Amino acid sequence: MTAPLDLEYIRRAPKVLLHDHLDGGLRPATVAELAAECGYTGLPVEAPDELAQWFREAADSGSLELYLETFAHTVAVMQTPAGLRRVARECAEDLAHDGVVYAEVRFAPEQHLEGGLSLDEVVDHVLEGFLEGEASARAAGREIRVGCLLTAMRHAARSREIAELAVRFRYRGVVGFDIAGAEAGYPPSRHLDAFEYMRNCNAHFTIHAGEAFGLPSIHEAIAFCGTDRLGHGVRITDDIAVGADGHVTMGLLANYVRDKRIPLELCPSSNVQTGAVASLDDHPFGLLARLRFRVTVNTDNRLMSDTSMSREMLVLVNTFGFGWSDLERFTINAMKSAFIPFDQRLAVIDDIIKPGFAVLIG
Ligand SMILES: O=c1[nH]cnc2c1ncn2[C@@H]1O[C@H](CO)[C@@H](O)[C@H]1O
Ligand SMILES: [Zn+2]
Structure with a gap:
């Protein structure tokens, strides 16, 4: 018998998450406790339930730049070995508890140096935290594997250094590289050097592109930088026209993305909050899935969107059927x-995903 498509059963499905920010996924109580521990007095409110609400509402800004301002508070409490490890451990535990079996979690090491740690030390502590979280999830009967992506901030000038850091840690849990931050005014080609280094090392990367800026950003990410995946990429719809009769016309770039099976890391709730799309009903996930782009479902920032992988899936089920x-x-x-x-x-597809869904599909 087919399982009902509700939150409870979606949580049982084996899920894969490619786009989730470590500093966007803290538990509200952890933000409060770490702030007290490290003497950070800048929190707007202190009770965990008020913090949860504050993050969601502040992120609900309609602009990527304002949305990103909320990260000042999470990054502030992730400056010590204990803070970094705890956040990473809880991230792995929370994802496992939600039924995620494989996740790639990203963060920007350059934002965690205020306590005097080196870039290498920051990465070491986060990887240690992921291992602890994997182990405690296993003890609770949940298997998850967490890979780490190292992000460089696109307004800064450390991307080559962060790319080198990612390659240095490639056998210790770092599986790739990314750039994030305000998109308008900071095109991917600004970081060409970092991407060329990654390619030269046969290493993988994704680029936040086509979120707050449109086709030129996506084109640069693919044609100049050679990205493996697109972080968001929702604005590829600027190159897709749907006529009144439902007839679809696609431009060269949209065709290229689809032909080459370039994965789109789509993040429905986040896209509404940053104003990349007007509402969930207007989200192009349904169209892109129907046109058989390689679409994936992602959380982006679970704290700011008060969401989980299962909730993002449920939203899509409810919106697009x-x-x-x-x-x-x-x-x-x-x-x-x-x-x-x-x-x-x-092996994950054959041994975990297919059998897990077979049980639910019945
Ligand atoms: O959706 C997004 N678009 C662009 N940048 C983002 C998004 N979400 C988070 N960050 C940025 O990535 C940094 C490292 O994790 C975060 O601190 C935030 O500034
Ligand atoms: Zn993101």
């Missing part, structure tokens, strides 16, 4: 697009 086989397809899309070796991706 997707069924279990669609959710399985999006999950397999994500696993195919992960930055771990091919044989390992295949």
